[in-house]
Amino acid sequence: MPLLLLASCGSPETIGGDSAPLVEGVEVVRVTVSPDEVTLSTGPTGGAPTSFIATATFSDGSQLVLPEADWSISNSVTGTIDAYGVFTPAPAAGGITYVTARFAGVEDSALATVVYTDEIVEEGTDPTVFTGADAAHPGMWTYPQDGVSFPRNTPGITFQWAELGQAGARLRFRSSLTDVTVYTTGTAWTADEELWQRIAATNAGGTVSVELALAVGAETWVDDPLTLNVNRMDGAGTVYYWSTSTEGTLRIPYAGSAEPFLEDPGGECIGCHAIGGGKIAYTIRLDAGAEWTPQVGVQSVADLSVLLAASDAVQGSFKAWSPDGNWLVITDHGSLLLYDGNTFALIAEIAVGGNATQPDWSPDGTQLAFVLAQDYTTDSFFSNGAIAVMDWLGKGQFGPATVLWDPKEPYNAYYPAWSPDSKWIAFDQSTGDSYDDTDATLWVIAREGGTPVELGAANLTTGLINSYPRWGPLPDDDVLWLAFSSVRNYGNVASGMHQIWVAGFDPALAEAGADPSWPAFWLPGQDPTQSNHVPIWYDQ
Numbered sequence: 001m002p003l004l005l006l007a008s009c010g011s012p013e014t015i016g017g018d019s020a021p022l023v024e025g026v027e028v029v030r031v032t033v034s035p036d037e038v039t040l041s042t043g044p045t046g047g048a049p050t051s052f053i054a055t056a057t058f059s060d061g062s063q064l065v066l067p068e069a070d071w072s073i074s075n076s077v078t079g080t081i082d083a084y085g086v087f088t089p090a091p092a093a094g095g096i097t098y099v100t101a102r103f104a105g106v107e108d109s110a111l112a113t114v115v116y117t118d119e120i121v122e123e124g125t126d127p128t129v130f131t132g133a134d135a136a137h138p139g140m141w142t143y144p145q146d147g148v149s150f151p152r153n154t155p156g157i158t159f160q161w162a163e164l165g166q167a168g169a170r171l172r173f174r175s176s177l178t179d180v181t182v183y184t185t186g187t188a189w190t191a192d193e194e195l196w197q198r199i200a201a202t203n204a205g206g207t208v209s210v211e212l213a214l215a216v217g218a219e220t221w222v223d224d225p226l227t228l229n230v231n232r233m234d235g236a237g238t239v240y241y242w243s244t245s246t247e248g249t250l251r252i253p254y255a256g257s258a259e260p261f262l263e264d265p266g267g268e269c270i271g272c273h274a275i276g277g278g279k280i281a282y283t284i285r286l287d288a289g290a291e292w293t294p295q296v297g298v299q300s301v302a303d304l305s306v307l308l309a310a311s312d313a314v315q316g317s318f319k320a321w322s323p324d325g326n327w328l329v330i331t332d333h334g335s336l337l338l339y340d341g342n343t344f345a346l347i348a349e350i351a352v353g354g355n356a357t358q359p360d361w362s363p364d365g366t367q368l369a370f371v372l373a374q375d376y377t378t379d380s381f382f383s384n385g386a387i388a389v390m391d392w393l394g395k396g397q398f399g400p401a402t403v404l405w406d407p408k409e410p411y412n413a414y415y416p417a418w419s420p421d422s423k424w425i426a427f428d429q430s431t432g433d434s435y436d437d438t439d440a441t442l443w444v445i446a447r448e449g450g451t452p453v454e455l456g457a458a459n460l461t462t463g464l465i466n467s468y469p470r471w472g473p474l475p476d477d478d479v480l481w482l483a484f485s486s487v488r489n490y491g492n493v494a495s496g497m498h499q500i501w502v503a504g505f506d507p508a509l510a511e512a513g514a515d516p517s518w519p520a521f522w523l524p525g526q527d528p529t530q531s532n533h534v535p536i537w538y539d540q
Contacts, residue, residue: 028104030057039113047089054101070102078114094177094202117179125183129167129215137221143491145519146226149504151235152204153255158190160491166214174209177202205232237473237539242271245530252525272317275538277325284310308344317379320359331357331379352401364422380435385414404449420474458503458517464488473539480505483535494528500535
C-alpha cells in the first residue's frame with residue numbers, strides 16, 4: 001500500500017505502526033479515522049470487508065494517509081481488523097465496536113455498527129403465502145409475554161401463537177443490530193442454540209422486537225410486536241426443584257437440561273430441601289396418612305456423599321443453612337431447632353414467642369427470616385402468618401424476633417426468601433392457607449421493613465398459585481433473578497401444570513416503591529409434563 005501525501009511537500013517520512021516520525025522536530029499532532037461512522041451487515045457466513053483510512057496530521061501542517069497503523073477494535077465479537085485498517089465482520093453476531101488507529105502515540109476512533117441479518121425458511125414452508133394486505137389481529141401470541149427480560153445465556157426460547165387456520169407464520173426479530181426473518185408452519189418455533197445465541201449476544205444489554213404475522217386466507221394477520229429485554233449478564237448457578245411427578249429432586253444448571261439429583265427412596269416424597277455450604281438437607285416422608293415421620297437427611301451437593309443418613313434422629317420439614325454451612329435451622333411442629341451443621345447435634349430450640357416455620361438465613365449471615373404463624377396447623381398449613389426476622393449473634397445464639405410485616409386478616413404472609421445481596425425479602429401472600437393457595441402472589445419487603453411491594457408483572461394475574469420464591473446467585477449487575485412455581489400456561493405446551501418460572505427484579509424500582517419485576521419466563525430445561533415445585537437456586 002503506497003504512501004499518499006495529502007498536504008505540503010516536504011512531509012516527514014514515516015514508518016508504520018506506533019513509531020515516531022523520522023524527521024527531527026516534526027511531530028504527529030492528530031490522527032483521523034474515516035469514515036467516522038459506518039453501518040455494516042453480517043450473517044451466517046460473515047460480512048464483506050470494509051477499509052478504514054487513518055490520516056496523520058503533523059506539526060508542520062502536512063498530512064499523510066498512513067499505509068499501516070496500530071489498528072484495534074473494542075468489541076472482538078463483531079469481527080477482526082488487520083494492520084491496514086481492513087475490518088471484516090464476523091459471522092457469530094452483530095454489535096457495536098469502536099475502530100481505533102494509533103500512530104506515534106496519537107489515536108482516533110470511528111464507530112462501526114454491525115447488523116446481523118438472516119432469513120430462515122423451514123422445510124415445508126412457502127414464504128409466498130404472505131401476499132395479502134396486513135390486517136391487525138392482536139392476541140395471537142401465547143408465549144412469551146411482552147416485556148419479558150432474559151439472562152443473556154437463556155437457551156432457545158420457544159415462541160408460540162394461536163392456531164387460526166394459517167397457511168404459514170412469519171417471525172421477524174429486529175433491533176438496531178438485528179434483522180432476522182423466520183418462515184415456519186404450525187404454532188411454535190424454537191431457535192437453535194447457535195442462532196439464539198447470535199441474537200442474544202448481539203443485543204445483550206438492549207431489546208429485540210419480535211413481530212408475528214400469520215397468512216390466513218387472503219390476508220396477513222399481524223399481532224402487536226413483543227419486546228424482549230436481553231440482560232447483559234449470563235444466568236448462573238443451578239436450580240434444584242422437587243417434582244411430584246417423579247417424587248424426587250431434580251436440577252437444571254442454568255442454560256442446561258433437567259437431570260435427576262435425589263431420587264425417592266421409596267416413601268411419599270423427598271423435598272423441603274435447603275442448600276448451603278455445599279450441602280443439601282431434605283425431608284423424606286415415609287408414611288402416608290395423618291401420622292407420618294419427617295426424617296431429615298443431608299448429602300454433599302458435589303458428589304452426593306451422605307453426611308447425615310435420614311432417620312428418626314433428626315426430624316422436621318423446612319430448613320435454612322447458615323451461608324458457611326456450619327449451622328442448620330430445622331422447623332418441627334412450629335418450633336425452630338438449631339443444629340450443628342457438621343455434627344448435626346441439636347444445639348437449642350430457638351425461642352420466638354409463637355409458632356414459627358419456613359426459615360431462611362440471609363446470605364450475609366446476619367439474620368434469619370421466618371414466619372410467625374398465628375393460626376397454626378402444621379409447618380406447611382397455617383393462616384394469619386407474619387414475616388419476622390431475628391439477628392444472628394453467633395455461638396448458637398439469636399436475638400429477639402422482630403415482625404417486619406403482619407398483613408392482618410384475611411391475608412397470610414409466608415415463604416420468606418432473602419435476596420443474594422441480603423437487602424430484600426421476597427414472600428408469598430394470599431387470603432387462604434399457606435399451601436398451594438390459588439390466589440398466592442409474590443411480594444418483596446426491604447430488610448428494614450416498611451411497606452411491601454407487589455411483584456405485579458411477575459404475578460401476571462390472580463389464580464396462578466405463584467409460590468415459593470427463591471433468588472438466583474448475585475450477578476455483577478443491577479438486575480436480580482427470582483424463581484418460583486406457578487400454574488400459568490406455558491403457551492400451547494403446558495396448561496394448569498406447576499412449572500418453574502423466572503422473573504427479573506430491579507432493586508432501584510423496589511427502593512422507589514414501584515413494581516420492580518419483569519414478566520416471567522418459563523425456565524428452559526424442564527419437562528413440561530411434570531409437576532414441579534420448590535425451586536432452590538444455588539451457585540453450584
